[in-house]
Amino acid sequence: MSSTSSTTTAAGTADGTRLTLDIWHPDCWGLQATEAVDAGLLVHTVHRTVEETVKGHFTVYADTTAQLDEFVTFADESPLTHSTVELGQRSTGTAPSPGNATRELFVEYEPEHSISDTLVSHGFIHDVSVRVEGGVEHWPVFVADGRTEIQDRLETIRAQTDAEISISKIASADGDSPGAPDRTDRLTPRQREAFELACDRNYYAWPREISTRELADELDVSKTTLLEHLRKAEAKLLNPDAA
Structure with missing residues (x-):
């Protein structure tokens, strides 16, 4: 490392x-x-x-x-x-x-x-x-x-x-603490990796700058697995009560 x-x-x-x-x-x-x-x-x-x-x-x-x-x-x-x-x-x-x-x-x-x-x-x-x-x-x-x-x-x-x-x-010291509550802390490592890569590659832009298949290939996972990670990540980030 x-x-x-x-x-x-x-x-x-x-x-x-x-x-x-x-x-x-x-x-x-x-x-x-x-x-x-x-x-x-x-x-x-x-x-x-x-x-x-x-x-x-x-x-x-x-x-x-x-x-x-x-x-x-x-x-x-x-x-x-x-x-x-x-x-x-x-x-x-x-x-x-x-x-x-x-x-x-x-x-x-x-x-x-x-x-x-x-x-x-x-x-x-x-x-x-x-x-x-x-x-x-x-x-x-x-x-x-x-x-x-x-x-x-x-x-x-x-x-x-x-x-x-x-x-x-x-x-x-009088600014926001880096340890302040952050909903991304609720994501699993795989969910965070998928969501952050999607943001970096402008997956959420309109029009999208990368396809779901291309994003899945970068993560070396199936399209179904990628979409599951993104769905769960989005649910946790948008809904404070999501599991």
Whole structure:
């Protein structure tokens, strides 16, 4: 996985900056699991145990329960985890769940296999749940510095952890948080990939600049599968109560 150049949407200020960091780092069970299995992961809370290991609360999401089973098996058998406790279906509550199927997990592992402590020690404050998809962690964070200091800190973290880090969003502290609710977070990885490609290729323009068949060929799926992904993505984006 190669590091990409940082892109920004707005400049940070001396009063503080909100960022979304896209991160890959070595020896992470969550990165390996989401790269091996077509599923995503939400990281809610992570705590140190009395044994000085780390125990985290996660939601795994996917298109099917079979993919959830595959993910849980991968996590449980990973040499990077000590234990995996499955809690079952996530309660929907008032917040929409991502994907079509979700499951709650508690996973215990070694702290050096997480980048969380390193980010915090360099002033990057975790904002909302971290999303992990396709072997990349997406961290919404706040840091009380401007852009020059941020770049210096990120270079230090890269050197310390051998991590690959790019900035996908940046805004001033009084602007919208990059972790603010976004309905695209409710899409499965396949739905998001199909919808974003459709937007990039002006599938929704009039007249359309790409056919359904051409779009399906780019994704290497059947036309029926593409239309199913787009239909479900559109339903979730247009209807807050859609499954």
